[in-house]
Each structure stands twice: as C-alpha cells, then as structure tokens.
Amino acid sequence: MPKDCCLVVASFVVMVLVVGCAPPEVDLPDLATVTGTVTMGGEPLENVSVEFTSANGQAASGATDANGKYELTYSGDVKGAELGENTVRITTILDHPTPPDYKDPVPAKYNEATELKVTVEAGANTHDFALEP
DSSP, X not given: OHHHHHHHHHHHHHHHHHHHHSXXXXXXXXXXXXXXXXXXXXXXXXXXXXXXXXXXXXXXXXXXXXXXXXXXXXXXXXXXXXXXXXXXXXXXXXXXXXXXXXXXXXXXXXXTTOOEEEEEOSSOEEOOEEEOO
C-alpha cells in the first residue's frame, strides 16, 4: 500500500509541475507576418524603425538592415502586426540622445506627420516603402 501511495503522490507532483510551468495564456489579437523594404531616393534605408499602429492603438515594429529590409515584431518573440488598417511611421534610429535641434533625415510626412497607411491581411504581407527625400 505505501508503494501505491508514493506513486500517487509522485504523479500528483509531476502533474502540478507540468501545469505550473506551462506559459500563461495570452490574449493576442489576430496577427499576420509583415516584412518589406524601405528605400529613400531609390537607395536602401538602413537603421530606421518601421512601426505599424493598428486602429486599436497596438504597435508592432522592426528595424531595417543594411539592405533596407525589415520584419515586424508585435511583442517579445511574437512576429507580425494586427490585422486591418495600420498607420505607418518610419524614423531614424539614434544611438544617442536626440539633440534639441535634431531633424530626422526621414521627412516628417513619413513619421511625426505620417501620411502612410496600409492594410494588414491574414497570411504573409509584404509592404515596401519607397520614400522621397
């Protein structure tokens, strides 16, 4: 009998550990992957932030590489952006505090006064941005 009791207790402990170590359920909106390329004046734009903000105010962002390519991340390791219409902001990434007289080389119509809007649909999305200086 003590052997059976130990087996039951051990099984219970393993069950508690497995359930206790499971990641918490997270309520994520419907997302889709988004990649693309950013150019300005026909040249790849390196080291800029691309941010998509949904109608619900949720943001997803990514940074461009040397070829101007980006991939959006919603949160942590979760890739993608929320489905539906998104406002897009593209800004230069600085590795130091912004000086008071700083003017982003990316025109304001693409960031602080953005005119860019795109629709994210289910599945894989590619949104390229050809900016004019």
